Amino acid sequence: RPSVCREVDASWEYGKASSQCDRARIAHGMAPLTLADWRWRDDADNDDDHPDDNGNSPSSPPNTPVAA
Numbered sequence: 001r002p003s004v005c006r007e008v009d010a011s012w013e014y015g016k017a018s019s020q021c022d023r024a025r026i027a028h029g030m031a032p033l034t035l036a037d038w039r040w041r042d043d044a045d046n047d048d049d050h051p052d053d054n055g056n057s058p059s060s061p062p063n064t065p066v067a068a
Contacts, residue, residue, distance in 0.1 A: 002028070012038050 008020040011033040022032035 002024070004020070004024045008024070009018050011018040011021045011025075012035045013033075017032075025032050
């Protein structure tokens with residue numbers, strides 16, 4: 001990452017815009033970040049004891065092979 005990206009907070013990463021980040025992104029031909037860019041950080045609807053997005057529990061690990 002460019003040094004400016006390490007030295008300033010990204011826009012909306014902590015719930016507010018960063019004018020420094022926005023200006024740097026525009027200067028490098030990128031669009032400013034929006035709140036929607038951080039949507040992936042929201043909790044999933046099934047963040048309980050089911051790890052996948054379909055609400056499925058993990059399958060049991062395979063049995064360890066036994067030497068004959």
